[in-house]
Amino acid sequence: MSVEKIVKKTEYKHGFTSEIEASTLPPGLSEDVIRKISAIKKEPEFMLEWRLKAYKHWLTLKEPNWAEIGYEPIDYQAISYYSAPKSQEDGPKSLDEVDPELLRTYEKLGIPLREQKRLAGVVAVDVVFDSVSIATTFKEELSQKGIIFCSISEALKEHPGLVKKYLGSVVPYSDNYFASLNAAVFTDGSFVYIPKNTRCPMELSTYFRINAANTGQFERTLIIAEEGSYVSYLEGCTAPQRDDNQLHAAVVELVALDNAEIKYSTVQNWYPGDEEGKGGIYNFVTKRGDCVGNNSKITWTQIETGSALTWKYPSCILRGDNSQGEFYSVALTRNKQQADTGTKMVHLGKNTKSTIISKGISAGHSSNAYRGLVHVGKDAKDARNFTQCDSLIIGDKASAHTFPYIESKNSKAQIEHEATTTKISDEQLFYCKSRGLSEEDSICMIVNGFCKEVFKELPMEFAVEAKSLMEISLEGAIG
Amino acid sequence: MLEIKNLHAGVDSKEILKGVDLNINVNEVHVIMGPNGAGKSSLSNILAGKEGYNVTGGHVTFEGKNLLELPADERALLGLYLSFQYPVEIPGVSNINFFKSIVNAHRKAKGQDEIDAMPFLKEIREKAAELNIDEQLLYRSVNEGFSGGEKKRNEILQMLLLEPKLAILDEIDSGLDIDALKVISEGVNSLRGKTSFLIITHYKRLLEYIKPDYIHVLANGRIVKSGGMELADELEAKGYSWLESA
Numbered sequence: 001m002s003v004e005k006i007v008k009k010t011e012y013k014h015g016f017t018s019e020i021e022a023s024t025l026p027p028g029l030s031e032d033v034i035r036k037i038s039a040i041k042k043e044p045e046f047m048l049e050w051r052l053k054a055y056k057h058w059l060t061l062k063e064p065n066w067a068e069i070g071y072e073p074i075d076y077q078a079i080s081y082y083s084a085p086k087s088q089e090d091g092p093k094s095l096d097e098v099d100p101e102l103l104r105t106y107e108k109l110g111i112p113l114r115e116q117k118r119l120a121g122v123v124a125v126d127v128v129f130d131s132v133s134i135a136t137t138f139k140e141e142l143s144q145k146g147i148i149f150c151s152i153s154e155a156l157k158e159h160p161g162l163v164k165k166y167l168g169s170v171v172p173y174s175d176n177y178f179a180s181l182n183a184a185v186f187t188d189g190s191f192v193y194i195p196k197n198t199r200c201p202m203e204l205s206t207y208f209r210i211n212a213a214n215t216g217q218f219e220r221t222l223i224i225a226e227e228g229s230y231v232s233y234l235e236g237c238t239a240p241q242r243d244d245n246q247l248h249a250a251v252v253e254l255v256a257l258d259n260a261e262i263k264y265s266t267v268q269n270w271y272p273g274d275e276e277g278k279g280g281i282y283n284f285v286t287k288r289g290d291c292v293g294n295n296s297k298i299t300w301t302q303i304e305t306g307s308a309l310t311w312k313y314p315s316c317i318l319r320g321d322n323s324q325g326e327f328y329s330v331a332l333t334r335n336k337q338q339a340d341t342g343t344k345m346v347h348l349g350k351n352t353k354s355t356i357i358s359k360g361i362s363a364g365h366s367s368n369a370y371r372g373l374v375h376v377g378k379d380a381k382d383a384r385n386f387t388q389c390d391s392l393i394i395g396d397k398a399s400a401h402t403f404p405y406i407e408s409k410n411s412k413a414q415i416e417h418e419a420t421t422t423k424i425s426d427e428q429l430f431y432c433k434s435r436g437l438s439e440e441d442s443i444c445m446i447v448n449g450f451c452k453e454v455f456k457e458l459p460m461e462f463a464v465e466a467k468s469l470m471e472i473s474l475e476g477a478i479g
Numbered sequence: 480m481l482e483i484k485n486l487h488a489g490v491d492s493k494e495i496l497k498g499v500d501l502n503i504n505v506n507e508v509h510v511i512m513g514p515n516g517a518g519k520s521s522l523s524n525i526l527a528g529k530e531g532y533n534v535t536g537g538h539v540t541f542e543g544k545n546l547l548e549l550p551a552d553e554r555a556l557l558g559l560y561l562s563f564q565y566p567v568e569i570p571g572v573s574n575i576n577f578f579k580s581i582v583n584a585h586r587k588a589k590g591q592d593e594i595d596a597m598p599f600l601k602e603i604r605e606k607a608a609e610l611n612i613d614e615q616l617l618y619r620s621v622n623e624g625f626s627g628g629e630k631k632r633n634e635i636l637q638m639l640l641l642e643p644k645l646a647i648l649d650e651i652d653s654g655l656d657i658d659a660l661k662v663i664s665e666g667v668n669s670l671r672g673k674t675s676f677l678i679i680t681h682y683k684r685l686l687e688y689i690k691p692d693y694i695h696v697l698a699n700g701r702i703v704k705s706g707g708m709e710l711a712d713e714l715e716a717k718g719y720s721w722l723e724s725a
Binding site: 425426427428430431432433434435436437438439441442445446448449450451452453 | 527528529530531550551552554555556560561563566567569570571572577580581584585588620637641
């Protein structure tokens with residue numbers, strides 16, 4: 001049967017390595033290493049203390065094993081926790097001073113570091129290469145509106161009060177195994193602050209790139225939207241093709257105050273490993289937004305096509321009354337990729353509302369799980385949730401799993417859950433082919449149709465990218 | 480243009496077609512009638528390249544090419560079109576994008592550039608209007624939630640866009656009211672002189688609007704009788720049983 005043919009190899013076009021001289025700490029994790037990272041980054045004392053508390057806590061924790069993923073134990077002593085291009089040792093410089101090889105790397109990846117207008121509008125970019133932020137564009141223009149957009153290292157130097165107030169306020173250092181590890185060793189990431197009643201005039205975006213071998217990437221992003229402000233933030237990720245697995249354990253914290261709105265979109269395309277499941281990124285990420293204020297809103301949109309392992313549950317705490325949380329997700333797995341992803345919507349305030357639309361596509365020998373929690377607290381009167389969770393299976397060797405958890409402590413809450421699991425039917429394929437479409441184009445079309453509700457949530461220019469990424473990922477899906 | 484010689488085919492070990500012979504020349508209109516289970520839909524599926532059938536004997540050529548060894552999409556690109564009896568739904572894919580993709584697939588096969596959006600939209604609107612298709616339907620997902628009549632009209636609309644060399648219409652008249660039947664027949668007739676047709680139907684009613692050159696009766700997996708319009712009258716009067724025993 002035609003649909004039963006499975007995913008074969010697809011070239012990972014971001015798999016190249018850049019020849020960049022780097023300063024890298026030797027592998028291993030200890031208090032000493034953490035002190036070194038903090039010293040290299042010339043951090044304030046409170047940061048070091050926080051890191052050390054996190055490390056001590058992490059030592060008491062066990063790696064979680066409840067997710068629908070299997071992997072060889074990670075040797076945390078074999079990983080290097082800091083790697084930075086030599087040219088960046090003295091911290092971020094102006095664009096003119098950035099190593100041309102780095103600029104070429106990003107050009108190859110299609111990320112504009114020069115401040116140029118892109119077709120669909122202006123995007124400000126912060127780029128993180130291995131452990132450090134390389135450059136942030138459009139900073140001047142943004143600062144005129146009082147918007148702070150910089151690396152978190154820079155924020156620690158320039159705005160330590162803000163960082164101290166909010167860092168760990170949404171994801172505490174003790175939150176979970178990987179979040180604790182991140183708190184102990186995080187090296188960089190982006191920091192965004194949108195002042196009161198300000199609408200950020202352009203999309204902000206961070207582009208993460210792992211280059212060095214045997215290093216982990218531990219970035220931490222913090223976004224604060226003050227009362228009545230709005231920001232849309234995009235995140236993209238790629239890594240070279242390597243035979244070893246590399247660990248990526250990031251933390252993202254979002255804080256939305258009264259009437260503020262944050263849209264956070266991700267296109268995750270870390271190297272997924274080869275056909276046999278060799279290599280690829282282990283992606284253990286904690287992302288959480290706190291709708292602290294009344295009438296605030298946080299939207300997570302994610303397109304997950306990369307990584308050998310994905311463990312990721314972007315969540316919303318709906319604390320303020322009338323606050324809203326949204327989660328739109330497309331997760332595509334193929335070859336031997338494993339994904340366990342979903343969300344948590346924690347309704348605490350009155351009249352809070354959440355929407356979850358999850359689309360999982362599994363092909364090849366991959367495994368794709370949706371795991372979600374909808375929690376309604378006792379005071380969350382008239383809370384409402386709508387969950388739609390669809391799985392599409394391509395071939396007969398892939399698997400799809402759904403683990404929805406619902407906890408309601410308020411009898412006035414309204415919770416809806418819809419779920420479907422389908423295969424691309426031979427009838428659909430025959431219909432498309434009988435119109436002259438190739439098998440591959442037919443599958444792309446059917447899969448894109450399946451994902452449409454999520455794609456339409458992405459900013460325009462990202463939506464185009466996401467669609468073509470899906471097409472590339474499905475290329476050779478049928479052979 | 481289409482030559483079917485002694486075609487034997489079936490599903491698993493069950494033989495459905497037991498030696499079908501049929502020749503269709505350029506611009507001819509052929510109608511196949513016959514009792515339920517005679518193999519009419521199987522014949523159209525096999526011609527269009529649906530997987531799951533075993534061809535155990537005979538051969539089929541289309542403009543001299545061995546049709547049976549080509550996948551369905553290549554047959555379509557050669558100019559073969561199948562209007563489905565039960566068109567399948569494709570959620571999330573808008574009709575208009577689907578139309579654009581299929582037209583571009585055909586243009587690409589001919590070495591032509593992709594079609595320009597604006598003139599294409601105009602063409603679709605005009606053709607949709609001819610078929611009494613509500614413009615809203617163009618923006619809905621392919622066949623999703625369409626009524627029976629809307630599905631059939633949508634099949635004919637695609638045919639008008641692709642202008643195939645040979646169109647196989649599998650029961651386009653079933654479930655249609657008289658007005659819809661007229662509209663669809665006009666659509667079919669507008670391609671006469673450009674396209675050959677193989678039309679499968681149960682009802683003589685359709686033949687009042689589309690005048691065939693030949694009528695064939697398919698029974699027990701074979702064409703047991705061929706003739707002109709007078710055969711339809713005879714079938715209307717006598718049913719199929721007298722032929723099935725033949």
